[in-house]
Amino acid sequence: MSSSDPNTSRHIPVLGHQAVALLDPRDGGIYVDATFGAGGYSRMILDTPGTRVIGIDRDRTAIMGGFNLVDQLAGRLTLVEDQFSNLAEICAAQGQDLVDGIVMDIGVSSMQLDQADRGFSFRLGGPLDMRMGQDGPTAADVVARASEADLANIIYIFGEERHSRAVARAIVAARKEAPITTTRELADLVGKVVWSKPGEIHPATRTFQALRIFVNGELDELHLALAAAERVLKPGGRLAVVSFHSLEDRIVKNFLGERAKAGGGSRHLPEVAQAAPSFALLTKRPVIADDDEIAANPRARSAKLRAAERTTAPSHEAADLPAWPVLADVMRGG
Incomplete structure (x- = not known):
């Protein structure tokens, strides 16, 4: 097995300690690692006694690599091969309509980049x-x-x-x-x-x-996953998202900014009805890696972490997906 296998080494994801600290895992809590990868976030969450994790990854190799960890944790970790946009349905299937925290690490993983036959790296x-x-x-x-x-x-x-x-x-x-x-x-x-x-x-x-x-339809996946996270987080539940380039970070920033925005209109115009804030920001500005982490892992240079806590307000109405090129349309020539 490679050194990136979670069963042979303690994989620490970029901004992992900061992300899990913001999640603030607690005994008895149910958490979702929406991008399981090498299992780094899951391991760090499960270091807190009494926690349980639902790990999601669309990459079968990542899921298979985590089977030994599932065995070691005797029921505290469940792995599901699926797209993280389906996290609400996945949680419901596990009997968890509401969860205490969700962490997402957006984009390609180091494991995928390091495997030549996956074709991610030039x-x-x-x-x-x-x-x-x-x-x-x-x-x-x-x-x-x-x-x-x-x-x-x-x-x-x-x-x-x-x-x-x-x-x-x-x-x-x-x-x-x-x-x-x-x-x-x-x-x-x-x-x-x-x-x-x-x-x-x-x-x-x-x-x-x-x-x-x-x-991979990654940006649509992110839009859908953020909306799903809003629906499944308990009041007081926390969402932490690590992104690696401006397109992803812009989506996360705009989503959380809109959901945390308080109502209020112009003093010159009638106030427009606005949904109550469904999130309270935990990071006014993105958390970035320090020099030591960047030196140890150059990929951390571009990473940004944003986090927010779910309020008691109902979920907002989901916005339409952006009208950009879609794989199915392009492949059929339309």
Whole structure:
């Protein structure tokens, strides 16, 4: 087994101590580790005697890697292979309509990045896959079938790549000659049209990020998971979310900001009816890693932690998902 296996090493996730401290786990509490991964958050929560954890991950490898931990904890940890947007249904199926805390670590895990055959990293040669689960189109399928306009939109919206049109144009030209099926083929191709100075991120970083987010529907998943968390947290229950890039953090910041906003209108206009705050912010500004954590784990450099506590107010009405490219539409050419 690799050193990242939770059964062979004590995996400590980025901002893990800070996130679990904000959750404030207590004896008898039920908690959800919505992105189980290597089990780092779950272990830290379960260090508090009497706690129980429902761990969720859409990656079957992560779930299988946690089976020994389930056995060791004799009923205190339950693992479910599913998308974390379904956490309300998952909790209900476990007989827990309401829980005391939820932690989410958004994005690709270190385990996934380190496995070449998963196709997440342009630094490792592997198939252009990028799926967190076991089904659906791969990144290679998207690269092969999406129109030039769709590719440009995907790379611009989800990767915030300024050169998205040039990258899309290069992909379409290259795939006419031969299929693009490996991470290195795509990285080399992007490197020819996106330039970076020494010390800057790899030219393919934003394109790979965009394809990964798109293939897995990650931002829609986050929107849905936050709304689900609002429904299943008890009054006084806590939500802690760690994100790694601006798109994710913006969603979390806006969601919690809106849910924590008190009513009140302009003194010049009639007051508009507004739902009572369903969350109280625990972090006015995001918690970031200190120099020691960044030195130990460079991935921590971009991490931001936001947390809030559920109030007694009813859940707010869920907003519509943003109208950005959708995998099913792009793959059928619509």
